[in-house]
Amino acid sequence: MEPSVNFYIQSNSTQFKVPTELIKKNFKTAQKLIEKQKKQLASDVSKIQKNPSLPNSMKLEMIRKLIKSFETFQKKLQQVVDKDKEYRDRLTARFDNLNQLSQFTIENDDHSHDTDHDDKILDHHNSNLINWYRDQANILIIDYLIKSNVKTEQSIGMKLLHNLSAVNPKFMKLIDYDLFENFNKIYVSIIENHDLSLVIWWFEDNRNSLKKINSNLEFEINYCKFLSFIQDGKTDEAIKFSQNHLSKNGNISNYSNNEINNYYKNLEKLKSIGGLLVFLALNETDNDLLFSSSLVKNSSRFHSYENLLSDDRWTNLSEVFIENFTKLYGISKNYPLFIYLSAGLSSLKTKSCYCNYENTIFFNENQENLGITNTLLDKKLRGPNHYYKLLNKINHCPVCSPEMFKLSRNLPYAQLITNIFNNPYKLPNGNIYPFDKLTNPTDKYLSDKDSLLRDVKIRDPLTREIFSMEDCIRVYPA
Amino acid sequence: MTSLLNNLNKELNLFSKAGDTNLNDILESTDDFIKDLKSLEKDLELAIESEESIDISSVGKVNKWYDKSISSLKSYNSQINKFSKNILTNPQYTIDLDDAYTYPLNIESLPISLNQNLNEEEAALKEVKKENQQELIKAIILHLLKIGQSDIIEDIIDNKDYDFQINSELLQQFKFLNEIVDDITIRHDLTKALAWFKHKYNSNVLKKGVEYEEIEFKLHILKFVLLLNGNNEFSLDNALEAYLYSKENFPRFFKTYLHELSPLMSLLLFKTIDDKESTNPDDYARKHMINLLSEFYNKMKLTFSKDWEDNKSNESRFVQDVLNNFETINENSSIFTNLASEFISYYCKDMKLSNDSSLFQGILAGFINLPPFYKYNKIQRKLSRVSMSFTQEERPNLEDNETLSSETINYNKIIAPFTFDLPFQLSDTNRFLFEYHPVFICPVSKEQLIPLTQEIEEKKTKKPRLEPSRPHNPVVVLKYCHHVALKESIWQLSRRGAEVFKCHYCYKKHKFSEVSEAYFIDL
Structure with missing residues (x-):
C-alpha cells in the first residue's frame, strides 16, 4: 500500500471536523442572540405601538433606547460572524494545504496496481513534498505540546506556533490551538487542581451535543463532587447533594434506550454510596478498640471505599472527560504524533541499530570513553557502534539517535530486503567495504594510498592493516 | 486532483459561500433596521421641534428583520448539515487514526497521570514510560534546534521536571x-x-x-x-x-x-x-x-x-x-x-x-508508511474481533517450547526481542529515503543479520540493558563462489559441519571449514 493523496485526506478528516463543530456551536450562539434580541424588542415595540398618544419626547427616548440596544446587538453579532469567518478560513486553509499534495504526485502509469484509478500516489523523490511534510510534522509536534502542556504560565506549543507563523502565517489556520488549549486547561484543572468548575462549565456549554453522543459526564461530575463532600467530612451536604443530583440517576426511566449502559454503570456506583456513609462513620470514630469495627476496617470492602476516596476519582473523571471531548470533536484518542512516530520508527528499526550517543547534544552517564590504541584488531570494533566513530563517519540513522532508540525499544523490527553498498569487497581479515570508497579514501591518514595502489596494495581503513589486492575478493550478498 | 479532493473542494465552496451570504444578509438586515430606527429618530427630533404629531408604527418592522434573519440562519444551517453529511460522516472521507496505532509506544497518552496502586510490573513499565516521555522531550528539543528555533528551548529546559544536561x-x-x-x-x-x-x-x-x-x-x-x-x-x-x-x-x-x-x-x-x-x-x-x-x-x-x-x-x-x-x-x-x-x-x-532531525525522520517514515499499519490493524481486528489486546498476544515468545517466566514477558514489553518482526513487509519504493545501514537478509534462513555491537568492556553498571542480547550469528563468505549467508544457516546446511553442502545460489560444493566470518562496514 503506497501513501496516496486520498489516504492523506482520509486520515486528516479531523482537520475538517473540528472547525465545523466550532461553527455549529457559534451558529447556536448567533441563533440565541437573535432570539433574545427579538424577544426584548418585541416587548419594547409593543409598548410603543400600544400607546400612540405618548408625547413625542417619550417616543424619542424609547426609539433611542431601541437604537442603542440594537447597536450593542449588532456589535455582538459582528463578533459571531467574524468567528464564523475565522473557522471557515481554517477549513479553506486546510483544503489548500492538502491540495498542495496534488503537485507532488506520480503521473499514473499503466500499472496502477492496487489503488483505485482515481487516487494519486505521492512522489517522494520530490523534495518539495518532503518539505511539505516538514510543516506537517511541526504541526503534530505543536499539537502534542499544546495538548500535553501542564504549565499554566506558558505554553511552549503556543510559542512554537507563533514563531512558525512568523515565517508562514498559514500555521495558525492549520491547527485548532484554541480548542486544544482549552481542552488541556480543563484536563489539568481536574487532575492537578481537583477543581470541577471548568469541566462543569464545559459540560453546560456543550450539554446538547453531549447528549447526542450518550455522554455520562454529568453523572460522573456529580459523583465526583459527592465524593469530595464526603472526603471533606461534609456529610450533610453530601446527602443533600446526592438527593438532588444523584438519586435521579438510579431511575431507569431517566435514561433513553441508547444510554442503558450508563444506567447499569451508574447504578453500581450509587449502590455503594450508602456503604460509604458507614465507612465514613467508622473512620471518624477513633475507637479502634471495638472489635467489630476493626474487623470491618480490615475487610476488602473497606479498602475499596478507601479507594473511592483516593485520587482515583479524579483520574476517572478526567478519563471520562477526554473520552467525551475526543468523541465530540472526532479527535484521535492518542496524540497523532505518537501514531505516526510509532509507525515510522517500526518501519525504520533495523537489527543493525544501536544506541548512538554521538548523535545527541545531551550528556549521558553511560557514555564510555574507549581506548582504541592497542585494540584496533579487536573484532568487536567491527560492529556499527564502533566503526562509525573510528572511521569518523556520521551515522544519520534516526532510530540510532539515543532518544529515538529508547522510544523504539518495544517496537518490532521492520521486515527488510538485503541492501548492501555497491561492489562489496572483502579483505583477508573479513572486513567487507564498498570498493570505490576503499580505493578513494578521503581521510588524511590514508594519504599513502597512491604509493600503496602502485604496489597493488590496500589499507584497511579500520584496522590500518595493509593487504595485497590479490588477496581481496568481491563478494555476492544477493 | 482526485475526486475526493474535488468533491471536498466543491462542498467547501458551497459551505463557505453559504456562510458569507447568509451571515451578511443578517448583518445587512440588522443594519437596515438600525437605519430605519435612526431615520425615525430624526423624524421624531424634527417633529418635536415643529411640535407635530408623528406616526411611528413603522417601528414594527422588527418582525421583518427577525424573519429575514431566521430564514438566513435556516439556509446556512442546512448547508452546514449538508457538509457534515457529505464529508464529515461520509465513510469515504474518514479513517480513524487511532486504528493505525498498531504498536503503541511505551509512553503515557495523557498529559499527566496519577500514581495509582501499581504492582511491580506496572511500576517498572511506568518508570520506562516516564523515561520515554523525557526522551521525547529531548528529541523535540533537538528537533527545534535543528529547525532553527533555539529560543524556545530555554523555556523547556527551565522546566524543573526534566533531568538532563545539554x-x-x-x-x-x-x-x-x-x-x-x-x-x-x-x-x-x-x-x-x-x-x-x-x-x-x-x-x-x-x-x-x-x-x-x-x-x-x-x-x-x-x-x-x-x-x-x-x-x-x-x-x-x-x-x-x-x-x-x-x-x-x-x-x-x-x-x-x-x-x-x-x-x-x-x-x-x-x-x-x-x-x-x-x-x-x-x-x-x-x-x-x-x-x-x-x-x-x-x-x-x-x-x-x-x-x-x-x-x-x-x-x-x-x-x-x-x-x-x-x-x-x-x-x-x-x-x-x-x-x-x-x-x-x-x-x-x-x-x-x-x-x-531524527524526530522529523521518524515522523516522515510514519507519514509514508502509515497505510499498511492501518490496513493491517483493520484486518486483524476483523479477524480476531478482539480489540487492542492482540498486539500483546501476538508478541512472539523467545523460545516457543519454553514457558516464559513473567519476568521475561515484562522485559519483552519494555525491550522487544530480535524475533519480534513486523508481520508485514513495507513497500520498497520509498526505502531510498531511509538507507542508513547496510542490511543483509540471509538468503537461506531469511533472517536479518544482527551485527555485533558489543562494548569493548562490559560495564558493571546495574542499569537495565537497552537492547536484547545479541546472538552470535555473523555473516560468512563461501570460499569458492564468494556468496554470502549467515553462519547459523550454513551450520545447518552442513548438518552441523559434518557434511559437504552446496551453495544456496550456485550449488558449488563447500565444507563448513571453507567459509569465513565477515563484517559489512560502510564507508
Missing part, C-alpha cells in the same frame, strides 16, 4: 545557526550563511569541493537574484551590483552549473535595458520594449523548464523555482525555508550530528 558548546553553535536561519527565512538575508562557508574554508575545516558545492551554488544564485530584484524594482545600480557579485562568485561554478547559470545571467541583461528605458521615458517605446522582454523572458523560462524535464537535478529545480518566482521572490517564503533547511543539514554535519 552540551553547552553545541547549544551555542545552535544559537548561531538560529540567527542564520532567521536571517534567511525572515529577513531574506543570506550574508551570514555565505560568511559561514567562507569562515569554514579559511579555517580549513571544510575543503572546497563537490560536497558543499550544491548548497553554496544555491545560496549564491539566490543572493544574485535578491541583489538584482531585491526591493522589487530594477535600477541600474542593482544590476551593477548583481553583475559585480556574479563576476566575483560565479566563475568557480561554471564547470558544473553553466547550464543553470546562463539563463540567470541573461536576466541581468534585460533588466539593465529595461532600466535604461525608464530613465529616458518614452512611453510607447518603453512599453514595446517591456513587452518584447517579457516575451523573451517567458520563452527562456519555458526552454529552461523543458530542459529541466530531462535533467531533474535538484539544482536545476531550484533555479527553475527561482526563475518562476523572479518578480516576487520575496513573497515566496518556501524558497527561503527550503534553502534554510538544506543549510541546516550541512551545518549539523559540521557539528558531527546527523544531518536531519
Whole structure:
C-alpha cells in the first residue's frame, strides 16, 4: 500500500471536523442572540405601538433606547460572524494545504496496481513534498505540546506556533490551538487542581451535543463532587447533594434506550454510596478498640471505599472527560504524533541499530570513553557502534539517535530486503567495504594510498592493516 | 486532483459561500433596521421641534428583520448539515487514526497521570514510560534546534521536571545557526550563511569541493537574484551590483552549473535595458520594449523548464523555482525555508550530528508508511474481533517450547526481542529515503543479520540493558563462489559441519571449514 493523496485526506478528516463543530456551536450562539434580541424588542415595540398618544419626547427616548440596544446587538453579532469567518478560513486553509499534495504526485502509469484509478500516489523523490511534510510534522509536534502542556504560565506549543507563523502565517489556520488549549486547561484543572468548575462549565456549554453522543459526564461530575463532600467530612451536604443530583440517576426511566449502559454503570456506583456513609462513620470514630469495627476496617470492602476516596476519582473523571471531548470533536484518542512516530520508527528499526550517543547534544552517564590504541584488531570494533566513530563517519540513522532508540525499544523490527553498498569487497581479515570508497579514501591518514595502489596494495581503513589486492575478493550478498 | 479532493473542494465552496451570504444578509438586515430606527429618530427630533404629531408604527418592522434573519440562519444551517453529511460522516472521507496505532509506544497518552496502586510490573513499565516521555522531550528539543528555533528551548529546559544536561558548546553553535536561519527565512538575508562557508574554508575545516558545492551554488544564485530584484524594482545600480557579485562568485561554478547559470545571467541583461528605458521615458517605446522582454523572458523560462524535464537535478529545480518566482521572490517564503533547511543539514554535519532531525525522520517514515499499519490493524481486528489486546498476544515468545517466566514477558514489553518482526513487509519504493545501514537478509534462513555491537568492556553498571542480547550469528563468505549467508544457516546446511553442502545460489560444493566470518562496514 503506497501513501496516496486520498489516504492523506482520509486520515486528516479531523482537520475538517473540528472547525465545523466550532461553527455549529457559534451558529447556536448567533441563533440565541437573535432570539433574545427579538424577544426584548418585541416587548419594547409593543409598548410603543400600544400607546400612540405618548408625547413625542417619550417616543424619542424609547426609539433611542431601541437604537442603542440594537447597536450593542449588532456589535455582538459582528463578533459571531467574524468567528464564523475565522473557522471557515481554517477549513479553506486546510483544503489548500492538502491540495498542495496534488503537485507532488506520480503521473499514473499503466500499472496502477492496487489503488483505485482515481487516487494519486505521492512522489517522494520530490523534495518539495518532503518539505511539505516538514510543516506537517511541526504541526503534530505543536499539537502534542499544546495538548500535553501542564504549565499554566506558558505554553511552549503556543510559542512554537507563533514563531512558525512568523515565517508562514498559514500555521495558525492549520491547527485548532484554541480548542486544544482549552481542552488541556480543563484536563489539568481536574487532575492537578481537583477543581470541577471548568469541566462543569464545559459540560453546560456543550450539554446538547453531549447528549447526542450518550455522554455520562454529568453523572460522573456529580459523583465526583459527592465524593469530595464526603472526603471533606461534609456529610450533610453530601446527602443533600446526592438527593438532588444523584438519586435521579438510579431511575431507569431517566435514561433513553441508547444510554442503558450508563444506567447499569451508574447504578453500581450509587449502590455503594450508602456503604460509604458507614465507612465514613467508622473512620471518624477513633475507637479502634471495638472489635467489630476493626474487623470491618480490615475487610476488602473497606479498602475499596478507601479507594473511592483516593485520587482515583479524579483520574476517572478526567478519563471520562477526554473520552467525551475526543468523541465530540472526532479527535484521535492518542496524540497523532505518537501514531505516526510509532509507525515510522517500526518501519525504520533495523537489527543493525544501536544506541548512538554521538548523535545527541545531551550528556549521558553511560557514555564510555574507549581506548582504541592497542585494540584496533579487536573484532568487536567491527560492529556499527564502533566503526562509525573510528572511521569518523556520521551515522544519520534516526532510530540510532539515543532518544529515538529508547522510544523504539518495544517496537518490532521492520521486515527488510538485503541492501548492501555497491561492489562489496572483502579483505583477508573479513572486513567487507564498498570498493570505490576503499580505493578513494578521503581521510588524511590514508594519504599513502597512491604509493600503496602502485604496489597493488590496500589499507584497511579500520584496522590500518595493509593487504595485497590479490588477496581481496568481491563478494555476492544477493 | 482526485475526486475526493474535488468533491471536498466543491462542498467547501458551497459551505463557505453559504456562510458569507447568509451571515451578511443578517448583518445587512440588522443594519437596515438600525437605519430605519435612526431615520425615525430624526423624524421624531424634527417633529418635536415643529411640535407635530408623528406616526411611528413603522417601528414594527422588527418582525421583518427577525424573519429575514431566521430564514438566513435556516439556509446556512442546512448547508452546514449538508457538509457534515457529505464529508464529515461520509465513510469515504474518514479513517480513524487511532486504528493505525498498531504498536503503541511505551509512553503515557495523557498529559499527566496519577500514581495509582501499581504492582511491580506496572511500576517498572511506568518508570520506562516516564523515561520515554523525557526522551521525547529531548528529541523535540533537538528537533527545534535543528529547525532553527533555539529560543524556545530555554523555556523547556527551565522546566524543573526534566533531568538532563545539554552540551553547552553545541547549544551555542545552535544559537548561531538560529540567527542564520532567521536571517534567511525572515529577513531574506543570506550574508551570514555565505560568511559561514567562507569562515569554514579559511579555517580549513571544510575543503572546497563537490560536497558543499550544491548548497553554496544555491545560496549564491539566490543572493544574485535578491541583489538584482531585491526591493522589487530594477535600477541600474542593482544590476551593477548583481553583475559585480556574479563576476566575483560565479566563475568557480561554471564547470558544473553553466547550464543553470546562463539563463540567470541573461536576466541581468534585460533588466539593465529595461532600466535604461525608464530613465529616458518614452512611453510607447518603453512599453514595446517591456513587452518584447517579457516575451523573451517567458520563452527562456519555458526552454529552461523543458530542459529541466530531462535533467531533474535538484539544482536545476531550484533555479527553475527561482526563475518562476523572479518578480516576487520575496513573497515566496518556501524558497527561503527550503534553502534554510538544506543549510541546516550541512551545518549539523559540521557539528558531527546527523544531518536531519531524527524526530522529523521518524515522523516522515510514519507519514509514508502509515497505510499498511492501518490496513493491517483493520484486518486483524476483523479477524480476531478482539480489540487492542492482540498486539500483546501476538508478541512472539523467545523460545516457543519454553514457558516464559513473567519476568521475561515484562522485559519483552519494555525491550522487544530480535524475533519480534513486523508481520508485514513495507513497500520498497520509498526505502531510498531511509538507507542508513547496510542490511543483509540471509538468503537461506531469511533472517536479518544482527551485527555485533558489543562494548569493548562490559560495564558493571546495574542499569537495565537497552537492547536484547545479541546472538552470535555473523555473516560468512563461501570460499569458492564468494556468496554470502549467515553462519547459523550454513551450520545447518552442513548438518552441523559434518557434511559437504552446496551453495544456496550456485550449488558449488563447500565444507563448513571453507567459509569465513565477515563484517559489512560502510564507508
